[in-house]
Every structure is written in C-alpha cells, then in structure tokens.
Ligand SMILES: Cc1ncc(C[n+]2csc(CCOP(=O)(O)OP(=O)(O)O)c2C)c(N)n1
C-alpha cells in the first residue's frame with residue numbers, strides 16, 4: 065500500500081494535491097483514500113493531507129502513521145513542531161521538499177537516514193512565483209516518485225480535479241505538474257509500498273513513565289519576548305512591496321502604522337525599511353502610501369533583480 | 375486631559391508586537407492589535423479566548439513580550455479574574471513589588487464576546503474587575519471558517535448563512551449591552567483610524583476597573599476582498615456610518631468621529647464578496663434600502679436630524 069502525506073499551509077493547495085494524486089491512482093486501478101487534516105482552519109496555518117492507494121482493499125482508517133513519502137510544500141513548516149512533518153518517518157521513507165536550499169543542507173540539518181530530495185528553486189527554476197501552483201507541482205512530483213502513474217493519467221486527473229477553475233488555470237497547473245513529473249524522472253518508483261497493517265500485529269506502545277514534575281519546569285513556558293520573529297512569514301509572499309525612496313516623503317510613517325505585521329520600521333534618517341523576512345505581501349503599504357512611493361514586484365522578478373545586483 | 379496623540383506624527387514609529395505571526399496577510403484584527411499593543415505596552419497578561427488570535431501564541435512562538443493565557447471561548451473574563459487575584463495576592467504577600475504589577479487584558483473575537491463569553495463578561499463588570507477587554511470584531515467565527523456570530527451584520531453571507539438574503543439576524547449592539555452595565559469605559563474603534571484608536575487606549579490605560587473596547591476588524595479571508603484593501607474597507611465602515619466611533623464614560627456616550635456627509639452604504643458593501651448577492655445578478659433594492667435606512671435612523675437619533 066502507498067502511504068503519502070502532503071504538508072503545507074492552509075491555502076497552499078495540499079488538499080488539491082492529495083485529490084489530484086488520489087484521482088490519478090484511482091484511474092490507474094487502485095483503491096484510494098484521500099483526506100485533508102486541518103489544525104486551525106485558517107490561511108497560513110499548518111495542515112496536511114494524505115493519500116492511501118492499494119490494489120487490495122484498504123482497511124486502514126485515520127491519519128497515516130508510517131508514510132512511504134512525505135511531500136513538503138513549505139519548508140518553513142519543518143521547524144514547526146505542531147506541523148508534524150517528520151512524524152513517524154522511517155529510514156526507508158522519502159522526503160520531497162520544495163526548497164531553495166540544496167538536498168545536502170537538508171540532510172545535514174535533519175539528521176534523517178532516508179532519502180531527501182529538494183525541488184530546488186521549484187521545477188522550472190523560476191522561484192517562489194510558483195507557490196500558487198505548488199499543489200499541482202507536489203502532486204506531479206509524488207506521482208513520479210510513486211512510479212505507477214502514467215503521464216496521461218496524471219493529465220486526466222488534473223483536468224478533472226481542477227476543471228471548475230477554468231481551462232487557463234488547468235493549463236498552467238498542468239504545465240507545472242508535468243515539469244515536476246519530468247524533473248524527477250531519474251527517481252521513478254523509488255517510493256516503496258508499505259505492508260498492510262493488521263490488527264493482530266498491533267503492539268501497545270512502550271510507555272515511558274514520567275514522574276511528576278513541578279509545573280514551573282514542565283509547563284510549556286516561553287521565556288523570551290517576541291519569539292515569533294523566528295518564523296519567516298516572508299515566504300507567504302507572491303508580490304513584493306518595494307519603496308521608491310526618491311518618492312517617499314517620509315510622511316507620518318503611515319505604511320509602518322498600518323502594516324498589520326509590523327514589518328516596516330524607520331531607519332535613522334526616518335526612512336521606512338521593509339523587513340522582507342516577515343512581510344507577507346498584503347500590499348496595504350502600497351494602497352495607503354500618500355505619494356504612491358510603494359510598488360509591487362512579482363517575487364521571482366524581484367529575486368532575479370536582486371541576483372543581478374549582487 | 376490633553377491627549378499625546380494630536381496628529382498622525384504623534385503615533386509610535388516603532389512597534390513592539392513581534393512579526394512572524396500566523397495571521398492571514400492583511401488581517402485587520404492584527405493591524406489593530408499591533409496599534410493597541412504599541413500604546414498599552416508590554417506590562418500585561420493577555421487572556422485569550424479561542425479564536426483566530428489564539429494562534430498568535432503557538433509554543434514556542436509568541437509575538438508578545440509578556441505572559442499569555444489561553445482559555446475556553448466562554449471564560450476569558452473569568453480567567454482574567456484569576457490572574458488579577460493572583461497578582462493582588464502576590465503583591466499583598468510582598469512577593470512582587472507594586473511597580474511590577476501587570477494589567478490584565480482580555481482578548482477575544484466577536485463570537486466569544488457576543489455569545490458564549492457574554493455572561494462571564496457581564497459578571498466580571500458586575501464585580502468591577504480591574505481589567506481591559508479588547509474584542510476584535512471580524513463579524514463571524516473567523517477561525518473555523520467564518521460561520522455567522524451574533525455580531526454578523528444583516529444580509530452578510532457566511533458559511534452558515536448562504537441563502538439569497540444572507541444572514542437573517544441583526545448585529546448585536548454589544549457596545550450598548552456593555553455600556554448598560556455602567557463600567558468605567560467602553561469604546562469602539564478600528565485600525566484604519568489609528569489616531570482615534572490611540573486616544574482611546576491612552577485614556578483607558580489611565581483608568582481602573584472594567585474598560586472594554588470593540589475594534590472592527592476587516593477580514594480579507596472571511597469578508598472576501600483583496601488583502602491590500604483592509605484599511606480602505608475599515609475607513610469606509612466609518613465614512614458610511616456603519617461603524618460609529620464612540621465612547622462611553624460617566625454615563626454618557628460621545629461620538630468621536632462623525633462623517634459629514636456620510637457616504638452611501640453601498641460604497642462599503644459592494645467591495646466585499648459577502649455582500650455580492652445584494653448587487654448580482656441583480657440589485658436587491660429592498661435589502662439595500664433597509665440597510666441604508668437603519669444607518670440613517672441611527673445617525674438621525676444621534677444628530678437630531
Ligand atoms: C466551546 C467552544 N465551542 C466551539 C469552539 C470552536 N471554535 C474555536 S475558535 C471559534 C470561533 C470563534 O469566533 P470569534 O470569537 O469571533 O473569533 P475569531 O475566530 O473570529 O477570531 C470556534 C467556534 C471552541 N473552541 N470552544
């Protein structure tokens with residue numbers, strides 16, 4: 065049985081990814097389950113979706129415990145304990161991460177024995193712009209790694225699952241999914257089917273007795289201020305606000321007052337500076353700047369400009 | 375008392391609420407919270423009922439600089455009582471210095487404030503609990519997918535009012551309900567009017583006893599509009615007269631910003647997906663007129679014309 069888990073944030077399309085992959089397995093003659101799981105149902109919150117596929121009847125229910133493949137759309141989730149990305153991975157599990165970082169770095173970082181594949185810079189090398197299509201990209205990658213899904217089947221599944229979004233959207237998603245599908249050609253079929261779990265095989269967990277501890281020690285207390293700044297919400301952005309300092313008249317820092325995320329501070333000369341690690345790209349600053357000094361640049365374009373500048 | 379906030383230039387130019395929170399991009403509630411936190415400061419314990427803002431603090435991450443306590447939806451004001459008592463006892467025992475005293479600040483959504491949490495709020499005001507209450511009003515159960523709450527406006531489409539006329543009920547007048555308890559201070563505000571908001575927080579901060587504030591919180595996710603319009607939508611709520619900015623003090627209600635002339639309510643409604651059924655496929659003249667008339671009647675009673 066194939067057991068595959070997709071991790072992302074609400075709004076990133078992991079439910080769609082699981083539906084596309086599930087449909088593709090189904091069209092290949094598999095019995096399939098696919099379901100999303102939300103912690104807090106809100107855009108940006110960690111969630112996951114999973115797919116089981118088997119030629120035999122599937123008796124398992126509930127969330128997947130030992131996935132053969134884990135696909136991560138948003139690398140920032142790996143460090144979030146509540147997201148459970150690394151939960152119950154085995155040394156024969158495969159981890160596919162959509163990441164700007166190289167595979168080697170993830171291997172060092174995670175101390176994980178299994179195979180890690182980083183979809184560096186996303187399939188076409190264009191960067192974050194494709195976050196909008198990341199659901200299809202992840203489904204395409206997973207289909208290739210499973211190895212039993214033909215390109216025509218994947219195409220059909222995407223057409224059916226995304227039909228309600230209109231043909232243009234379907235077309236772009238299809239291109240993205242197939243780029244990922246082709247990119248991973250050398251790894252066709254590396255995901256192994258897991259054995260079915262039988263009730264007879266169930267062993268109760270070996271509990272570890274924890275003795276009573278003073279709540280002052282055992283309660284999950286946070287001892288530092290504003291630790292949320294460790295989370296890089298800048299990755300949510302598809303458009304980047306850019307300030308044209310020749311136009312900014314250093315007004316009464318309206319952009320900084322209105323920015324919901326507190327991502328704009330004033331420098332010594334009282335010019336506003338945007339903290340791109342945390343700016344989510346809502347573009348309120350653009351809408352509210354009186355002299356229209358803020359413009360929006362698509363992330364991949366901004367990234368390319370930055371690289372050229374360096 | 376002359377406010378320190380006379381012009382926009384008087385607003386804080388640096389911010390103390392941490393970035394990196396999981397709130398949606400363009401969240402009007404988060405915008406208001408960071409404006410409030412800048413003025414109220416970090417010397418407080420926040421008591422937070424379940425809702426979008428509980429996700430601000432997910433161990434080990436928090437945007438706050440002080441303590442934070444999570445309670446069930448109905449009981450944040452009761453939690454605040456416990457924290458207040460604990461602080462008082464610690465001071466009495468001399469375990470903390472009076473200079474180390476903290477303000478207790480309840481933070482809940484409208485669902486909690488208008489519904490499950492209303493009786494515990496009422497009781498806390500009755501006991502004259504010394505606390506601050508900030509209700510961020512996104513007019514629905516935002517965290518669970520925008521079902522209607524008792525603060526949902528008439529005709530708004532929500533996940534649980536999907537019919538052709540939207541939500542059949544009327545937004546509860548929480549300001550009037552709170553004020554009827556005759557607490558120290560009650561106010562309404564919106565992040566899009568930061569000066570008005572700053573003055574109210576500044577004033578309430580100097581008082582003792584129950585001080586409650588409802589902040590309209592435009593919600594791109596639940597209301598259906600582009601995140602960059604959050605401030606504009608909040609401003610239109612004030613300019614159309616839909617969201618009156620006011621405060622209650624010493625038995626009197628004073629309106630702190632009166633829009634003249636008032637814009638037609640349509641200018642606010644038509645920009646949000648949750649009211650689109652009032653405009654498409656055809657205009658629902660009857661409902662639009664009803665909403666306009668209610669707003670006009672409110673202001674007529676206030677302005678006597
Ligand atoms: C007693 C109880 N019922 C239901 C829930 C589920 N729940 C969590 S958040 C939420 C919505 C709260 O709405 P509101 O107070 O307006 O806050 P918002 O989510 O809009 O920020 C609900 C219903 C709960 N936590 N507790």
Ligand code: SF4
Pocket residue numbers: 305322323324325326327328338342343344345346347348349350400
């Ligand atoms: S785009 Fe939004 S989050 Fe980014 S700096 Fe502007 S207001 Fe802040």
Ligand code: SF4
Pocket residue numbers: 307311312313314315316317318319320336352353354355356357358
């Ligand atoms: S709102 Fe515009 S003019 Fe004012 S400080 Fe920001 S960028 Fe400069």
Ligand code: SF4
Pocket residue numbers: 106107396397398400401402403404426512516517591592593594595596
């Ligand atoms: S659902 Fe609305 S209130 Fe909740 S975080 Fe998102 S924008 Fe803010």
Ligand SMILES: [Mg+2]
Pocket residue numbers: 425483484485510511512513514515516517523
């Ligand atoms: Mg709400």
